[in-house]
Amino acid sequence: MTIAQKKIGPTLLKVDNISLSFGGVKALTDISFEIREHEILAIIGPNGAGKSSMLNCINGFYHPQQGTITFRGEARKQMRPHEAASHGIARTFQNIALFKGMSTLDNIMTGRLLKMKAGLLSSAIYKGPAEREQIQHREYCEKIIDFLEIQAIRKVPVGRLPYGLQKRVELARALAAEPTLLLLDEPMAGMNLEEKQDMCRFILDVNDEFGTTICLIEHDMGVVMDISDRVVVLDYGRKIGDGAPEDVKNNQAVIDAYLGVQH
Amino acid sequence: MFYRESGQYKTSYRADQAIFTIPQDRVFFALLMLAAFVGIPLVATNYIYTALLIPFLCLALAALGLNILTGYCGQLSLGTSAFMGVGAVAAWNLATRVPDLNILVVFALAGLVTAAVGMFFGLPSLRIKGFYLAVATLAAQFFLPWLFVKISWFTNHAASGVITAPQLTLFGWSIDTPMEKYLFALGVVTLLALAAKNLVRSNPGRQWMAIRDMDIAAEIIGIRPVVAKLTAFAVSSFFIGIAGALYLFVYLGSAEPDGFTITMSFQVLFMIIIGGLGSILGSFLGAFFILLVPIFLTRVPPMLGFDLSTALVSHLEFMVFGALIVIFLIVEPHGLARLWQITKEKLRIWPFPY
Numbered sequence: 001m002t003i004a005q006k007k008i009g010p011t012l013l014k015v016d017n018i019s020l021s022f023g024g025v026k027a028l029t030d031i032s033f034e035i036r037e038h039e040i041l042a043i044i045g046p047n048g049a050g051k052s053s054m055l056n057c058i059n060g061f062y063h064p065q066q067g068t069i070t071f072r073g074e075a076r077k078q079m080r081p082h083e084a085a086s087h088g089i090a091r092t093f094q095n096i097a098l099f100k101g102m103s104t105l106d107n108i109m110t111g112r113l114l115k116m117k118a119g120l121l122s123s124a125i126y127k128g129p130a131e132r133e134q135i136q137h138r139e140y141c142e143k144i145i146d147f148l149e150i151q152a153i154r155k156v157p158v159g160r161l162p163y164g165l166q167k168r169v170e171l172a173r174a175l176a177a178e179p180t181l182l183l184l185d186e187p188m189a190g191m192n193l194e195e196k197q198d199m200c201r202f203i204l205d206v207n208d209e210f211g212t213t214i215c216l217i218e219h220d221m222g223v224v225m226d227i228s229d230r231v232v233v234l235d236y237g238r239k240i241g242d243g244a245p246e247d248v249k250n251n252q253a254v255i256d257a258y259l260g261v262q263h
Numbered sequence: 264m265f266y267r268e269s270g271q272y273k274t275s276y277r278a279d280q281a282i283f284t285i286p287q288d289r290v291f292f293a294l295l296m297l298a299a300f301v302g303i304p305l306v307a308t309n310y311i312y313t314a315l316l317i318p319f320l321c322l323a324l325a326a327l328g329l330n331i332l333t334g335y336c337g338q339l340s341l342g343t344s345a346f347m348g349v350g351a352v353a354a355w356n357l358a359t360r361v362p363d364l365n366i367l368v369v370f371a372l373a374g375l376v377t378a379a380v381g382m383f384f385g386l387p388s389l390r391i392k393g394f395y396l397a398v399a400t401l402a403a404q405f406f407l408p409w410l411f412v413k414i415s416w417f418t419n420h421a422a423s424g425v426i427t428a429p430q431l432t433l434f435g436w437s438i439d440t441p442m443e444k445y446l447f448a449l450g451v452v453t454l455l456a457l458a459a460k461n462l463v464r465s466n467p468g469r470q471w472m473a474i475r476d477m478d479i480a481a482e483i484i485g486i487r488p489v490v491a492k493l494t495a496f497a498v499s500s501f502f503i504g505i506a507g508a509l510y511l512f513v514y515l516g517s518a519e520p521d522g523f524t525i526t527m528s529f530q531v532l533f534m535i536i537i538g539g540l541g542s543i544l545g546s547f548l549g550a551f552f553i554l555l556v557p558i559f560l561t562r563v564p565p566m567l568g569f570d571l572s573t574a575l576v577s578h579l580e581f582m583v584f585g586a587l588i589v590i591f592l593i594v595e596p597h598g599l600a601r602l603w604q605i606t607k608e609k610l611r612i613w614p615f616p617y
Contacts, residue, residue, distance in 0.1 A: 059483060061479075061483065080482075081482045081483045082482055082483075082484075082485045082486065082487050084483075085483060085484055085485030086485050090483075090484075091483060093480065097477050097479060097480035097483075098476075098477070098480070099472060099473050099475075099476035099477055099480070099481075100476050100477075101472060101475070101476050101541065102469070102472050102473075102476065106469060106472070109469060110469045110470075110472075110473050110481075110484060110486075111484055113466060113469060113470060113473075113484065113485060113486060114484070114485040116466050118465060118466050119466075119467075120462070120467055120494060120498065123461060123462050123465040123466055123467050123468075124458040124459075124461050124462050125458075125461065126461035126464075126465065130461075130465055130466075131277070131280075134276075134280060134465055135275075135276045135277055135280070138276045138280065139276065142276075173484070177484065177485065
């Protein structure tokens with residue numbers, strides 16, 4: 001891997017002093033970090049550290065009580081998830097959130113809905129503009145299907161697919177929106193070694209070929225150290241480390257958080 | 264043996280996205296349409312038109328509308344019959360107050376009025392789901408028929424409160440006999456079914472299904488739940504409204520506006536449960552099945568020599584319906600449409616299954 005050659009651009013998304021609490025429980029306290037263009041940023045931390053909450057804040061699912069998030073130079077306090085989507089933020093979920101009754105292809109086409117324009121009337125007539133649009137976007141979705149090697153399951157309802165493939169379809173659905181920033185919540189959870197290797201390859205390829213900025217949460221330290229450009233470490237809702245993988249690995253606070261400290 | 268896909272290669276996305284991708288299906292459907300438009304008028308009697316075919320078409324259209332809302336978008340509704348009433352009353356008012364209006368325009372406007380009413384009663388769906396939403400739609404079921412009786416403007420201050428459909432004329436073709444009425448209804452239903460199929464296989468359908476399967480993920484993809492749910496209510500009510508207008512103009516002839524009761528709402532709901540939730544074909548199969556069972560029960564036992572009293576037959580009907588719904592929910596929750604699909608899958612390898 002030639003991480004050194006990668007062109008990492010300026011800041012794409014900046015998180016400033018985010019604090020989020022549910023009633024008395026403080027999920028996130030005063031978190032600041034930034035995601036730069038074209039990089040792969042990993043967020044790690046023990047269970048309950050607030051990693052998923054952080055992603056939920058970024059794509060507008062949770063509304064933090066304090067702090068701002070600046071995406072492409074545009075600061076915002078609150079945003080609805082569909083607004084985040086239209087700004088180019090896509091994500092996958094820790095426990096798969098696919099549309100189980102629809103086929104793989106339909107799931108991916110649904111991921112592309114934001115790019116499609118046909119309304120009720122032209123869709124009802126179908127012939128003409130709506131059909132042309134469907135075919136045009138189908139071509140892009142087929143590219144993603146080829147890219148992620150899921151041609152064989154195109155027409156299969158996703159509810160019938162095994163876990164590893166469902167994870168892949170979810171990635172495909174997120175990619176269909178051509179996102180600028182892709183948030184992956186534990187893309188490799190529950191996979192065996194081969195599936196993890198495949199998924200790593202796909203993530204690196206997405207980053208490389210589509211130039212997509214990726215922010216991922218992962219527990220497998222081997223994977224995190226191998227594929228990420230930078231790592232942010234959270235513990236009990238606070239940021240305890242931020243930097244290149246090697247620096248984070250040797251950071252005493254991080255080692256303490258993972259291995260425990262003698263009191 | 265006859266139903267095989269092997270050797271049939273699709274070379275364009277257009278061919279792959281067609282409604283019927285396999286020539287056998289296309290031939291079958293063409294034959295079915297030929298039978299419906301030409302074959303049935305050659306053989307059917309007035310009894311078959313008025314007792315089976317015309318109500319079948321009206322209720323199949325209503326089932327189609329409800330299926331869009333419940334089967335595709337996952338929003339349970341018990342107000343179907345009331346919305347049919349809205350369609351019927353709206354169409355009647357338009358046709359009697361503006362006598363020169365083309366009947367197709369009347370039906371389309373009645374559908375739009377119902378769509379607006381449906382969207383209004385769909386507003387609670389933005390906050391509540393499932394059974395709670397069903398109870399909220401019950402409000403429509405009780406409120407709307409009451410309104411039509413209470414405010415006599417809706418029935419043009421008729422003393423009896425009965426509305427009688429005016430003479431149907433389409434571009435100079437006066438629709439009088441049951442056969443003509445059947446053909447008119449068949450034309451309307453065929454067109455709308457095609458529109459529904461097109462809707463569910465393109466953007467709006469995908470939005471609805473996404474909301475049905477996982478609303479959180481749908482929102483994160485960029486689908487606005489407000490838009491998706493309200494369009495589902497609007498389109499569904501549009502179909503149901505036209506079904507109601509057909510029901511009055513073509514089937515009943517005259518009706519009391521408070522005759523659109525909750526019994527019919529349940530009947531339409533049973534149609535889509537038995538026919539298949541989330542299937543256009545299922546709406547038709549379910550409607551046919553539900554209408555055929557009572558006719559079957561009244562006609563067949565006498566033929567076999569059993570002399571059943573009418574009271575017993577109507578009780579039997581309830582029992583058979585109840586049993587069938589329970590059986591369907593347990594054995595094949597996806598209904599008759601799914602059975603048809605399984606049959607087709609079996610046929611692909613028949614007679615040499617491996």
